[in-house]
Amino acid sequence: MVNKRYLARRFLLMVISIFTVATILFFLFRMVPGGPMSAIMSPRMTEAARQRVIENFGLNEPLWKQYLLYMWQLLHLNLGQSFYYGQTVKTLILDRFYNTMALMLTAFLISYTVGIYLGAQLGWIRGTSKERAGMLVVLLVRSTPVFWTGMIVLYVFAFKLNLFPLGGMRGVGAQYSGPVSKFLSVDFLYHLVLPVFTLCTYYTGLPLLLMRNNLLEVLSEDYIDTARAKGLTNRRILFRHAARNAVLPVVTAFAIAIGFAVGGQVLIETVFSWPGLGREMVKASLRSDYPVAQGAFLLLSTIVISMNFFADLAYTYLDPRVRLGGT
């Protein structure tokens, strides 16, 4: 189905993109006022101590040598050490990355499933008062700032009704043997409910409206008349013929959304005290913890670039007309 040579070319392009982003990030962080060392060097350091620190980090070397070193380390997936935590950047951001993905992936999967389904239904009943009411609700929810919804949700369900925890990712004293037991524990899922719910109210809007609009377009196509003339049930016409075609652009939107989801929702992570990558990136920037910020940005770009790649691939399976790279 997918042409192998095209696949190789597309993959190479992806690698080049990531390499370019890494290069830009490297020089960008060397251009930051104060330089990378300003955060960990105090004015009270002696000149000798200063030199020692600079040498330790290899900052006395010429820039091109530093760059080659950085790239060499990157190939070994070594992203350096956090100035602030003292941990390796890899351990740190991977941990935050998993937290973020647990939150965002859950939210996106629910949002896109619900959004696609409701969008198809709304498009189908176009022109009825039910549809108008539905659209009003969707637009209202979609336009509500997500941090505000978050605070209201917290106030009602956590503070007033005491049904859910106020924030964080785990209860006091909770211990896990590994990542699997951590993300599948009842305690974790319990903490996940409110932030995911809040995110869903916001993220459902896009796939829903996209799906509805695509469906309206598809419904005027001749093959829908064909399906009706064949005497198929409405359900079959809607899901097998109309929605199946209307869903294609939503797939692209989903892949791109997942890419950006890695960056997390800083506002939501803040409101719900979620130890995710978005919040960590903001903190790292404020603390001038450059290795962490640089690593996080690199991870973010890599995921966005690879999700685009996967969106292209997904298209070839969903739409037989798309044969990547010709014959």
Added chain:
Amino acid sequence: MKQANANFDFDDDAPLLEAEGLTVSYSTSEGELIAVDDVSFTVQEDEIFGLVGESGCGKSTVAQAVLGLLPTNGAVPSGSIRFRGIELTELEKRELDALRWENLALISQGAMNALNPVQRISTQIVEAIQAHRDVSTDEARERTAELFETVGLDPERMDDYPHQFSGGMKQRAYIAMSLALDPDLIIADEPTTALDVIVQDQILKRLKELRDELGISVIIISHDISVIAETCNRLGVMYSGKLMEYGNLKDIFENPYNPYTLGLQNAFPTLRGEQSDLISIPGSPPDIADLPEGCRFMERCPFATAECGGEHPPLESVGDDHASACYRHDIVDEMRREAGDRETWARLRSEVVATGGAGDE
């Protein structure tokens, strides 16, 4: 594999399809628009009936009304459509679904987008079969292969997607799908419009052969009078929602009574090649949101008089199975003589221009 449709009590004496006083309206922001106005026609068994007219004359709306495919803002406020005596306009969706494809099939502009682009052609045909018959997928696929051969396509390619077919092949595939359940009547809406002349000819020939071999009646809807001339036994000429002339093809083509039919004949090259000089009818059809008082064709008709401005003329019998809607049947010989003359229509063109293009935007 024909099965009797047990749910319906067909009247064997009734014509295959009969439209009587059929009116179709669309509710739009500009108000109620009458797209088809009081149209009556009959289609018999083993017949190819043609509906011809310019785009927007309501001919496709007739097809949609028959198959219950009108858009949600469309309705049939009066008139009736009877299939073997069964009133189609009163059927519930579920009842209509039982008739669709089983008895009444559609041939759409298959060359364009009438086949679902993301499904294999075999899937779409099997779906049509299984929606009506309780057969296994293997049996339905066998039938599909058979159908491919019937329409002159290679059965090996039935698992292709529509985009892998050329326009003519897609049209054939669509016809194969229409034949899947051996229907009684097929409505072909512009079946050859996107095709080149050679392929068009092949498709029309195939349709005629199918009528002869399988005894399927066909309604062909086209803007191209030469398509109709080649295939139909009987036809209706539509203009602005009205039936202008109706009856036997031979009578209408040899002895047309309506000035609009005369104009249409001029505007298309005859396949016999007698006349290479094309004369178009000046102006354009009236906006159905703003119809003229009298005859719909009056503003473009070189033979119009004051009498034509009163009310649209009724369909008047002018022969055995031949009717025309015009007030000037008395001068029909003069009309036939002058209609072939470029001057007749040119005179009108200058008038249309002088009055600021009446009926035109």
